[in-house]
Amino acid sequence: MTRGSPRHALVLGGATLVLLLALLAGTLVGPAGLTPRGVLLELVGQLPFVHVDSGLTPRQQVILWEIRIPRVALGGIVGAMLAIAGATYQGVFRNPLADPYLLGVSSGAGLGATLAIVLGGAAGSAMVPPAAFVGGMIAVMATYALGRGVGGGRTEVVIILAGVAVAAFASAVQTFFMQRNDETLRQVYSWMLGRLTTSGWAEVRTVLPYVVVSVVVIALHRRTLDVMSVGDVEASTLGIAPARVRLVLISVATLGTAAVVSVSGLIGFVGIVIPHAVRMVIGPGHRLLLPLSLLVGAAFLVLADLVARTAMSPGELPIGVVTAAIGAPFFLFVLRRSRGII
């Protein structure tokens, strides 16, 4: 694991650079006509002891600091969380197809959010994040329990099928409530497509603690994930309790996923495409896979959101549409390349 250290540093440094460039692009470009030079000067002006006049009007400064930058930040956090959660699920379930969608987390969170909007009345919108988390948690636990109960020794395969069943059930219940309450249909629908349209610093503050906890716990288990990828018996002989570790990792990955999903809506393909792409380049070791998924996932979603904001200007594209349009073909390409693994 240590033999590639200089190479590790190089790869991580490269990914960090890509993320920084994505963040910069996301900050410089947007539907409001702020000059890139003005934006750059604004950013430079934030450095200590530097005083420059960016030439931006007060309104443009508000647009930059209150709208665009928090949105870019949130896009990065959401992308990072979805990608690292996908990598974690794939490691835990020893299944390269595992991701928040296939495990029912997203659908469960969607059901929770729908119930909050439909039944919550005026307070509904505020209840969406906690309800999404509870729904996602219940769904993944149901998937896990069903997978173990039905699957016997072949947990890893059956758990995905259980996830599909749980997701279908959650979606059916969600559709039922949406049909019965067509006034809220549009609101829920817009959330399901995924959007960062209404995101500000408040959303960043809301999700960041969950994401940090989730990422730290996952990072602490990076070696364990490598061992578990060999097999539960092998892990047990090395003093690891696979069932307990699995539960911890599923919980924290779901915690982070549900938190970001509750503010961003359902954004698909990040959790499955990014870890795959990373694995193609650096192999399956989690010590590199996890941080790289985090960095690349963040860069990917920042750029996808840049497309969502500008491609149809003055209108917006739902970001879930952008990630699916890029992710689905790429996913098929990856499948073709990695037939041996799957």
Added chain:
Amino acid sequence: MTESRARALPGSRSLFAAVLTVVALVASACSGADDDGTTAATDPGDGGPGAIVSLSPTTTEMLYAVGAGDRVVAVDERSDFPPDAPVTDLSGYTPNLEAILGYQPDLVVATDDTGDIVSGLERSGVEVLLLPAARTLDDTFSQIEQVGAATGTVGEAAELVSRMRGEIDEIVASVPERETPLTYFHELDDTYYTVTDDTYIGEVYSLLGLTSIATGDDAYPQLSEELILESDPDLVMLADGQCCGITPEVVAGRPGWSELGAVRQGRVFVVDEDLASRWGPRVVDFMREVAGIVATVPEREPAS
């Protein structure tokens, strides 16, 4: 003489009516029995259809406005105007053929053919009037006339249309002229979906001298928040008060929005989202509401 004739007439009339009813029943039974798909819609006869089902709030309002309300036997779950309309759990979104037929309608008025409902109704010998969402005010007028024709209330419908036209002209004339049109952001929901000038509601606003900050091919675009702030609309119209609990205070509390001229000058208004989305007789009320809002802005504004 006159007395006896007066007494005799109602009797012979009701007998005549009874005979007509029997004939009509036999005729409709026959047309139902040997239905080969070519059966024309039920003959509205002199008085129009006796039992009407409406599957959308807009069509319900049209039916009542032309005076056919007393024959409406059932309306869908979302029709809440007029208040005495017979609301049922019928759904216009997911219409159920059997549930509709349960009300034994002669005429069903709907906005779209969801779930292939029209052919099912026609196969059952029920007349269907399909009135898709209007795209212009003229569509609304023509739809009201169609409702009049289908329900045997042509005169009332024509009268309603001419009254609406008159009131609209009056409202339009009451709005002060401006050198540059006021701009508006019509918020459909709290994810910033809105309308361009090239929509029904955009046409209504245009008539009142307003122009949308949203442009482009997509008539109902979702706007970027930064674009809304950059455009700095003169008026913000909230059509998401009922659906999403949005108020002027909520808008003022959004990050960056307190910088908007509309927020600073108190020109953020909750509009009746039912009036704004039911493109029927009450569109006049919506125009009056908006005209009242426009009148609050001094004539020399916008200064730019």
